[in-house]
Amino acid sequence: MRYLVRTSYNGAGFNGFQYQMEGRTVQGEIEKILQRMHKVPVRIHPAGRTDSGVHAREQYFHFDTDLNIPEPKWQHALNSAMPGDIAIHEVRRISPDYHIRHHSEGKAYRYRIYQGDIRDPFEKGLKTYYPYPLDEDRMREAMQHFVGTHDFTSFSSAKSPIENKVRHIYRFDLIRTENGYDFLIIGSGFLYNMVRILVAYVLEVGQGRWEASRTPQIIEAKDRTLVPKTAPAEGLYLERVFLDEASRNQALEKYNLIH
Amino acid sequence: MRYLVRTSYNGAGFNGFQYQMEGRTVQGEIEKILQRMHKVPVRIHPAGRTDSGVHAREQYFHFDTDLNIPEPKWQHALNSAMPGDIAIHEVRRISPDYHIRHHSEGKAYRYRIYQGDIRDPFEKGLKTYYPYPLDEDRMREAMQHFVGTHDFTSFSSAKSPIENKVRHIYRFDLIRTENGYDFLIIGSGFLYNMVRILVAYVLEVGQGRWEASRTPQIIEAKDRTLVPKTAPAEGLYLERVFLDEASRNQALEKYNLIH
Numbered sequence: 001m002r003y004l005v006r007t008s009y010n011g012a013g014f015n016g017f018q019y020q021m022e023g024r025t026v027q028g029e030i031e032k033i034l035q036r037m038h039k040v041p042v043r044i045h046p047a048g049r050t051d052s053g054v055h056a057r058e059q060y061f062h063f064d065t066d067l068n069i070p071e072p073k074w075q076h077a078l079n080s081a082m083p084g085d086i087a088i089h090e091v092r093r094i095s096p097d098y099h100i101r102h103h104s105e106g107k108a109y110r111y112r113i114y115q116g117d118i119r120d121p122f123e124k125g126l127k128t129y130y131p132y133p134l135d136e137d138r139m140r141e142a143m144q145h146f147v148g149t150h151d152f153t154s155f156s157s158a159k160s161p162i163e164n165k166v167r168h169i170y171r172f173d174l175i176r177t178e179n180g181y182d183f184l185i186i187g188s189g190f191l192y193n194m195v196r197i198l199v200a201y202v203l204e205v206g207q208g209r210w211e212a213s214r215t216p217q218i219i220e221a222k223d224r225t226l227v228p229k230t231a232p233a234e235g236l237y238l239e240r241v242f243l244d245e246a247s248r249n250q251a252l253e254k255y256n257l258i259h
Numbered sequence: 260m261r262y263l264v265r266t267s268y269n270g271a272g273f274n275g276f277q278y279q280m281e282g283r284t285v286q287g288e289i290e291k292i293l294q295r296m297h298k299v300p301v302r303i304h305p306a307g308r309t310d311s312g313v314h315a316r317e318q319y320f321h322f323d324t325d326l327n328i329p330e331p332k333w334q335h336a337l338n339s340a341m342p343g344d345i346a347i348h349e350v351r352r353i354s355p356d357y358h359i360r361h362h363s364e365g366k367a368y369r370y371r372i373y374q375g376d377i378r379d380p381f382e383k384g385l386k387t388y389y390p391y392p393l394d395e396d397r398m399r400e401a402m403q404h405f406v407g408t409h410d411f412t413s414f415s416s417a418k419s420p421i422e423n424k425v426r427h428i429y430r431f432d433l434i435r436t437e438n439g440y441d442f443l444i445i446g447s448g449f450l451y452n453m454v455r456i457l458v459a460y461v462l463e464v465g466q467g468r469w470e471a472s473r474t475p476q477i478i479e480a481k482d483r484t485l486v487p488k489t490a491p492a493e494g495l496y497l498e499r500v501f502l503d504e505a506s507r508n509q510a511l512e513k514y515n516l517i518h
Contacts, residue, residue, distance in 0.1 A: 010380035055381075075377075084383045118334075121269035122314075124343040126381065 002098060003074060004062045005044075006090040011055040012125030012234065013085050018049045026050075026086060033081045034063060047100045047241040048107070051193075053125070053233035057110070058089075058240050060100050100241075105248050106170070106188045108240040111199045111231065114180035127180065128235030134181070134206035136174065142205040143172040143183075145215035146198060153222035155198050156191030157230075165191055165222075170252055172198075184239070186252060193230050200229035261357060262333060263321045264303075265349040270314040271384030271493065272344050277308045285309075285345060292340045293322060306359045306500040307366070310452075312384070312492035316369070317348075317499050319359050359500075364507050365429070365447045367499040370458045370490065373439035386439065387494030393440070393465035395433065400471035401464040402431040402442075404478065405457060412481035414457050415450030416489075424450055424481075429511055431457075443498070445511060452489050459488035 007030075015023035019031065027044060034042035046061040069077060074091035082088060112127040114120065119129050146155075146169050153165045168188040175182040183199050205212050218226050242248035266289075274282035278290065286303060293301035305320040328336060333350035341347060371386040373379060378388050405414075405428050412424045427447040434441040442458050464471050477485050501507035 008380055010383055079377055082378075084378055084388075085380045087377050087380050089377070118338055118346050118348065119341075119343055121267055121344045121346050122385070124269055124272075129343075 001066070002062055002064050002094050002096045003071075003091050004060060004094045004098070004100070005074075005078070005088060007056070007059050007061065008087050008089065009056050009059070010085040010125075011050060011053050014052065016050060016052040016054070017046060017056075017059075026056075029083060029086060030061070033078065034065075036081070037077070038065065038067060045100060047104050048238070050236075050238055051233050054236045054238065055126075056238040059238055060104075060241050060243070062094065062098065062100055064096070100243075103243060105242045105245050106186065107190060107238065107242065108184065108186045108251060109190065109195045110237040110239040111183040111185075111195060112177070112180070112235045112237065113182075113203070114177075116179060120179070123179075125234050128232050130180065130203060132203075132207050134203065135208065136176075136206070138208070138212045139202050139206040140174055141212035142202050142210075142215050143174060145212075145219065146172050150219050151222055152191055152194055152219075154218050154224055154226055155194055155201065156224070157193040157197075158224045160192040162191065167191065167194075170248075186240075186248070196231040196233070196236060197227055197229070199235075200231040201227045203231065204229065260325070261321055261323050261353050261355045262330075262350050263319060263353045263357070263359070264333075264337070264347060266315070266318050266320065267346050267348065268315050268318070269344040269384075270309060270312050273311065275309060275311040275313070276305060276315075276318075285315075288342055288345060289320070292337065293324075295340070296336070297324065297326060304359060306363050307497070309495075309497055310492050313495045313497065314385075315497040318497055319363075319500050319502070321353065321357065321359055323355070359502075362502060364501045364504050365445060366449065366497065366501065367443065367445045367510060368449065368454045369496040369498040370442040370444075370454060371436070371439070371494045371496065372442075372462070373436075375438060379438070382438075384493050387491050389439065389462060391462075391466050393462065394467065395435075395465070397467070397471045398461050398465040399433055401461050401469075401474050402433060404471075404474035405431050405444075409478050410481055411450055411453055411478075413477050413483055413485055414453055414460065415483070416452040416456075417483045419451040421450065426450065426453070429507075445499075445507070455490040455492070455495060456486055456488070458494075459490040460486045462490070463488065 009026050014026050017026045019025050019027040030044055042063055044061040044063045050056055071093050075088050078088040113130040114123050114127045115131055149168045151166050156165055170186040173184045175184060185195060204210050240251060268285050273285050276285045278284055278286040289303055301322055303320040303322045309315055330352050334347050337347040372389040373382050373386045374390055408427045410425050415424060429445040432443045434443060444454060463469050499510060
């Protein structure tokens with residue numbers, strides 16, 4: 001039987017999602033619990049990995065099991081064993097030929113910064129501190145240039161082995177918060193480090209280091225060296241994974257995706 | 260020269276305030292930075308210690324120095340060396356015979372709980388998870404019995420060596436938050452574990468395990484064994500330290516002390 005699990009986690013205490021020999025990872029913690037229940041190793045398959053320090057408000061994974069636990073009991077069974085920084089929101093049985101990597105219809109990411117004269121100890125690990133003055137209009141102008149279908153070579157890690165760097169961005173919004181800004185981006189898919197590079201670039205535009213109107217040229221150049229910065233991991237949240245077009249379209253209609 | 264420092268810290272990453280040979284402490288981190296600046300050990304004196312995992316939105320300490328740094332430069336000099344979970348809000352020169360322990364006119368503590376069907380990974384270390392149903396009216400009734408001057412033997416750690424357990428509570432308020440409750444208490448001073456024991460008791464009243472009207476009897480009994488629980492450290496915040504009566508009276512007039 002294959003089960004699909006909706007989870008969230010606070011990335012501050014993890015060396016990323018993917019299992020490693022050394023260091024605490026989300027996959028490692030979850031597989032340890034499944035192994036304890038099954039007495040044999042159980043592999044989980046996520047919608048996507050997240051890097052060290054990156055959070056997920058919504059992430060999916062699936063796993064196969066022979067355990068005779070009724071579907072409605074799984075959530076509690078898993079939650080009662082999970083550490084405090086991973087939560088299980090839903091567990092449902094799916095077809096044994098379903099594979100999340102092939103069925104998801106895009107993702108939403110949120111990047112959170114806060115401003116102010118000094119660092120806030122209670123934002124540590126949760127938002128990126130960015131004390132420099134920002135021009136909202138310039139940022140919004142730059143962000144709109146990314147909406148649509150583009151080759152994101154200039155805005156992805158040069159280390160990525162993926163050859164096709166064309167992706168579709170549905171929305172890229174700037175949201176004023178209590179003490180800073182959230183950047184919310186919805187796309188068909190994202191290249192390695194792409195959100196963190198886009199945000200680093202938009203912040204530099206907001207500071208006046210780049211002209212927003214030059215953005216199309218930088219995209220066109222397909223040259224990663226033009227945009228050398230990557231925003232820190234601690235501000236990044238995987239916000240939604242869209243399992244079908246309907247849920248993606250619904251999200252696109254709403255301004256604020258927090259649910 | 261003696262300087263008084265206003266600081267805040269996220270207690271999640273510390274084994275309490277007080278210096279220890281092993282483990283990361285607030286005092287240890289700050290004294291390490293001062294020693295690096297002074298080339299000799301420098302001792303800091305806080306308004307009060309906080310236990311492992313307990314936070315401070317406002318804490319004061321003072322220290323003596325011979326360094327020739329102008330008063331307005333100290334804040335930045337300290338902040339630029341502090342780890343992300345300690346912030347320095349103000350540094351001011353005070354009389355060399357000032358001692359914060361003898362001059363403070365009370366404190367305010369906040370205790371934060373959140374409710375919901377499952378734990379929230381993003382509240383980890385910041386609020387205590389308390390999923391049980393609570394009766395607000397019962398809690399408010401119990402809380403009012405603590406306001407005034409009482410012997411708090413029944414509500415303090417039996418390990419405390421302090422003989423006089425009489426303290427004055429000015430206010431004890433229940434505040435509804437987005438996902439739970441804050442308990443806000445303002446007093447002349449607090450015994451060891453007193454806030455965490457008071458909150459544990461009020462939560463039990465809220466669950467219906469005790470009658471709120473029995474509270475005066477429990478206070479009168481002066482017997483710690485009647486109230487056996489202590490609420491976890493992670494929900495507790497030292498919220499204010501009142502350096503004089505005027506600031507305490509000002510705070511007492513306001514409902515919400517977050518500033």
